[in-house]
Amino acid sequence: MAVYSRTPLAFERGEGARLYTTDGEAYLDCMAGIAVNALGHANPKLVQVLKEQAEKLWHVSNIFTIPGQEKLAKALTDATFADEVFFTNSGTEAIECAIKTARKYHWAKGQPERIDIIGFDGSFHGRTLAAVNASGNAGYLEGFGPPMPGFVHATFGDLEGLKALVGPTTAAIILEPVQGEGGARSWPDADLTAIRQLCDETGTLLIYDEIQCGLGRTGKLFAYEWATEAQPDIMAIAKALGGGFPVGACLATAEAGRGMVVGSHGSTYGGNPLAMAVGEAALAELVKPELLGHVREVAGYFTQQFAGLKERYPDVVADIRGRGLLMGLKLNTPNREFMQHARDQRLLIAGGGDNCVRLLPPLNLTIAEASEAIEKLEAACQAARARAKAAA
Ligand SMILES: *Cc1c(COP(=O)(O)O)cnc(C)c1O
Numbered sequence: 001m002a003v004y005s006r007t008p009l010a011f012e013r014g015e016g017a018r019l020y021t022t023d024g025e026a027y028l029d030c031m032a033g034i035a036v037n038a039l040g041h042a043n044p045k046l047v048q049v050l051k052e053q054a055e056k057l058w059h060v061s062n063i064f065t066i067p068g069q070e071k072l073a074k075a076l077t078d079a080t081f082a083d084e085v086f087f088t089n090s091g092t093e094a095i096e097c098a099i100k101t102a103r104k105y106h107w108a109k110g111q112p113e114r115i116d117i118i119g120f121d122g123s124f125h126g127r128t129l130a131a132v133n134a135s136g137n138a139g140y141l142e143g144f145g146p147p148m149p150g151f152v153h154a155t156f157g158d159l160e161g162l163k164a165l166v167g168p169t170t171a172a173i174i175l176e177p178v179q180g181e182g183g184a185r186s187w188p189d190a191d192l193t194a195i196r197q198l199c200d201e202t203g204t205l206l207i208y209d210e211i212q213c214g215l216g217r218t219g220k221l222f223a224y225e226w227a228t229e230a231q232p233d234i235m236a237i238a239k240a241l242g243g244g245f246p247v248g249a250c251l252a253t254a255e256a257g258r259g260m261v262v263g264s265h266g267s268t269y270g271g272n273p274l275a276m277a278v279g280e281a282a283l284a285e286l287v288k289p290e291l292l293g294h295v296r297e298v299a300g301y302f303t304q305q306f307a308g309l310k311e312r313y314p315d316v317v318a319d320i321r322g323r324g325l326l327m328g329l330k331l332n333t334p335n336r337e338f339m340q341h342a343r344d345q346r347l348l349i350a351g352g353g354d355n356c357v358r359l360l361p362p363l364n365l366t367i368a369e370a371s372e373a374i375e376k377l378e379a380a381c382q383a384a385r386a387r388a389k390a391a392a
Contacts, residue, residue, distance in 0.1 A: 007343070014041025017362050017369050019348065027343075030361040030373050031350040035180070035212045035326065038240035039285055040362040046243050046281055053277035060273065062266060068276030072249075075283050079221055081231040082251035086260070087271030089246045091211035091238035092126025095174075097250035097265060098234045099130050102172035102205045103150075104259030114171045115150040117207075122156050122182030122353055123175065125209050125236075134174055156185065159194055166198060172205040172234070173198075177223035180212035183356035184321040184328025192230035199233075205256055208232040211248070215240035216286045216363050218324030219296035226323070240363075243282040247275040286363070295363050298370050299324045302359070305374040313381040315388065321356065325363060328356040333384040341383040345376035 011019045011027075017040055019027045032038060039046060060066065073085040086101075088094045099117055106114035117134050125131040129148065132140040136153040152170075154162045156179070166173075173195060179185040199206045213223040214237050220226055222235070233256035238248030252260075269275075285291060303320065306329065310317040316338075319330035331338055335355045342349050342357070350358040361373070 009343070016040040017365050025346065027346045027348050028369060028373055028376065029348045030359045030365075031348050032360050032362050033244060034239070034350055035217055035360040036239045036242075037244045038216060038363045039243045039282060040364055041244070043243060045285065046245075046278055049277050049281040050245065050274065053274050057273045059269070062268075062271065066271055066273060066276065068273050068280065069271040072276050072280045072283065075280060075287075076249060076251060079283075079287055080235070080251060081253060082235065083254040084252050084257040084260075086250045086265060087275070088238070088248040088250065088267060089269050089275070090126070091236065091248050092128045092131045093267070093270070094211065094236035094238050094248040094250045095125045095131045095134065095209060096128055098174070098207045098209075098236045099134065099172070100265060101234055101250065101252055101257055101260050102207060104264060105205060105256055106171050106259075108259035113169050116152050116167075116170045117150060118152045118154050118162070118165055118170060118173045120154050120156045120175055122179050122185060123209070124179070124181035125174065126211075156182075157191065159191060162195070163198060166202050166204055170202065170204050172207050174207040174209060176209045176211075176213055177227070178213035178218060178323045178326050180326060180358070181353060183330065183352040183354035184323075184326055184358050185354075186321070186323040189227035189230070192224070192227040196230040205233040206230075207234045207236070209236050211236055211238045212360075213323070213326050215283075216292055216295055217326050217360070219292055219299055221287055221292065223323065240286065241282060242275060242278050245275055245278040247279045291363060295325050298365055298367060299327070301367055301370050302327055302374070305370075309374070309377060309381060312378075313385060316381045316384045322358070325359070325361055325365075327359040328352055329359075330354060330356050331384075333388050337387065338380060338384050341380035341387075342376060344383065345379045347373060347376035347380070
């Protein structure tokens, strides 16, 4: 189906932060499959684990015990607020599970009327019907029938407005601690703490979508750890969890997960042995304090360099946003054009809402590679300036 606007660039191989086209051209990858290839392309450890598992067992039904699931679930619950995990193949399925878990919780507590999920403008939760209804992005909903009941929308940053929306039919609030597609917009820690309090006062569940901002991206294993008093009840993760192999998960506390009993949910492929083996190996790397420290160091370097770019090219760079290595530049020139200027320099960056470009490099990007990215961005800024002048 013609659902993608594709750039005519085809890659045949990758190594670390480099991608090579079918005709041998090397690109510096600062989008990493949109925060997926967090450990770089063809990471030797992940390749080895995948090969070994491929020779043993790919798939068995979830009617059997799957030791790999138990191991990865234990690693995830040890590292987070959560007690329980459901494995999926993608981010949007993890969101589906989170929404179902929240509604089922209230149902199990004898409050079946509590079905409303409150989402925020600029959010992105994936493309299944429940996920597009939760984010409320009109462009993603149009033509797919009437908006589904049970979804309510709030304005990012407007805590008073949010309070007014919470009522007797509210089930949960869903948010990305750092919005990804919305343009690298980070929630202030104090706001998350206030939202957590609001949830506690009203018996509302708090769902975090850390599909993009989680798993080391912000310099903590999960972005919610920056707001020390704002743990979620339910959390969806995916992307970096498999380092490129499709795997996602919905995490919950035992209390929030109480409605999810035998028969409540399921998946054929979710938690298959191949995904679990790679996920376990990827997570073992992502939890390492050295890697998280490295993310903070490289992010600090980028932030400093971005400030210089903004100073030298105020006509191009309007604002610097994001957290850790989920970075956004809000532009004064069209972001799609800027992405092409970057590609002309053999640099791959992502777009984002609010006329942003996003940088989401592999987390093990070196400072030398980061410095190379800045040089290429500088050249892209010059090209954007020249283009704006020529058009004026
Ligand atoms: C990518 C993403 C999703 C959807 O994940 P898929 O694997 O594409 O279904 C959901 N939420 C956020 C924040 C994302 O970045």
